[in-house]
Amino acid sequence: MNKRNPYAALKGAFDGDVDRLGGVVVAASKTRVGQALISRYSSISDQNATTHVPADVLLDISIEIVRRGGAPETLQVLADLAGFKLVPRESAEAVGDSLIRHLADTSRAQAALSTTIADALADGRIDPIEQLRIDEAAAQEEKELAELRQDLKSAPTIIPIRGSAA
Numbered sequence: 001m002n003k004r005n006p007y008a009a010l011k012g013a014f015d016g017d018v019d020r021l022g023g024v025v026v027a028a029s030k031t032r033v034g035q036a037l038i039s040r041y042s043s044i045s046d047q048n049a050t051t052h053v054p055a056d057v058l059l060d061i062s063i064e065i066v067r068r069g070g071a072p073e074t075l076q077v078l079a080d081l082a083g084f085k086l087v088p089r090e091s092a093e094a095v096g097d098s099l100i101r102h103l104a105d106t107s108r109a110q111a112a113l114s115t116t117i118a119d120a121l122a123d124g125r126i127d128p129i130e131q132l133r134i135d136e137a138a139a140q141e142e143k144e145l146a147e148l149r150q151d152l153k154s155a156p157t158i159i160p161i162r163g164s165a166a
Contacts (some may be wrong), residue, residue, distance in 0.1 A: 006081045007049070007052065008044050009077050009081070010052065010053075010074060010078065011041065011042050011044050011052070011078055012042070012044075013045065013074040013076070013077040014041055014042045014053050014058070014061075014074045014140070015042035015072040016073045016074075017062070017065055017073050017074050018038060018042060018061070020065055020073070021061065021064060021065065021068075023149075024038045024039050027061055030056045030060050030061060030064045031056075031060040031061060032056065032057065032060070033054075033057055037051075037057075039104050041053040053074070058072075058075070061074070062074065062075055064069075071086075071088075074146055085123065090096050098151050099148075099151075102144070102147065102148040102151065103156075105144045105147070105148075106141070106145055106148060107141075108144075109137070109140050109141035109144040109145075112137050112141075113137040113138055113140075113141050116130075116133050116137040117134055117137075120133070120134060
């Protein structure tokens with residue numbers, strides 16, 4: 001991406017999206033504008049330097065790319081330039097689902113550790129077998145927490161949660 005000229009980067013990304021669809025003829029057929037404007041939106045010539053794709057045209061192109069199973073490069077570049085990472089909703093929601101599963105798993109492991117310690121303390125002393133059980137329960141909790149931390153490392157920066165206002 002052209003970090004020195006973000007507008008040229010957007011034009012280049014849009015040009016890639018148009019090519020991905022099959023060219024200006026196909027792209028124009030999916031939007032309200034004609035082939036000439038589609039070409040101008042991706043042109044970096046001096047006369048077209050300030051002509052940029054409108055949001056509704058970008059939306060039409062992006063929806064068609066996604067419908068065909070692709071990822072709209074222009075949206076990715078826009079997100080990157082604004083300091084965000086574009087992540088498909090399904091992927092982001094899967095992370096949210098994963099966090100809910102981790103919440104249950106770590107809670108269950110913590111409860112098991114607490115119960116194991118309470119049972120061991122019930123008679124006022126902890127014998128070697130009870131020590132081993134506490135250690136095993138603590139190891140299980142550590143395992144669950146390590147899995148949570150590993151999943152968080154690969155999670156997107158912003159995790160949308162179903163049902164929340166976005």
